[in-house]
Amino acid sequence: MTVSTDASLTREVVQRYNLELWNQRRFELGHELLGEQVIRNSPAGREVLSREQSIERVRTMWASVEHVEFSLLHTIVDGEMCTIVYQADIRLPGGAADAIASIEVFRVVDGRIVEVWNNVHDHGRWPELEESGAK
Template sequence: MRTAREVVELYNLELWNNRRYDLADEIIADTMIRHEVGESHTLTRAQARKRVEDTCAAFESLTFVLNTVIAGDDGQHVAIVYDSTLTSHDGNEIQIASIEVFKVVDGRITDVWNCGYGQGAWH
């Protein structure tokens, strides 16, 4: 079975960056809760996959760079610090950055905490 860190890296570097949508079936739980400040959204695996597919379709390319990956001692939680470059279909680039914390149970992502993202890159 994959470690929590391996699952989170696959989620960002393969599912998102390389648009390997089939991985959703392997690494996302039946339901995944996306937590934001003051609210949360529960997505089925199919909804989570569609979210990735729809977001990727809106851009010519989308690339996550994981600057920092920290796996918790509990074997379930992984925090990432990322920069992302989104290139629109007309060639314009937007850079965003954020921090996310994932919970992985039995090799599948069950929860993601995200406080939002900002334009620009980490310094």
């Protein structure tokens, strides 16, 4: 397996995953942006998902809300690694608003996300978004 270290490709893949696959519900992009397997790491352990399971994870979230929109406050790339600071604004069934904020680290190999590290998200907004009045 050849390791892609093209920072611009790494950034593009992670941005498209969040802004197109998630925000625009372009689920078909999962076949382009995700590896055959995606390893999801969290403090609770490691889970290996197939590409189809990873796409279904996004579909399941969308089925439980009226709307979700990710904003990427910061994107930091180092070779195959990409870290994002994100905000997700969510409209729950019935119209109630929620927001979650967290940091994720992605590993991109050959133009596909193959590994993700998540910490637990918090409900709320990053202070810099609150201060700017941004959505």
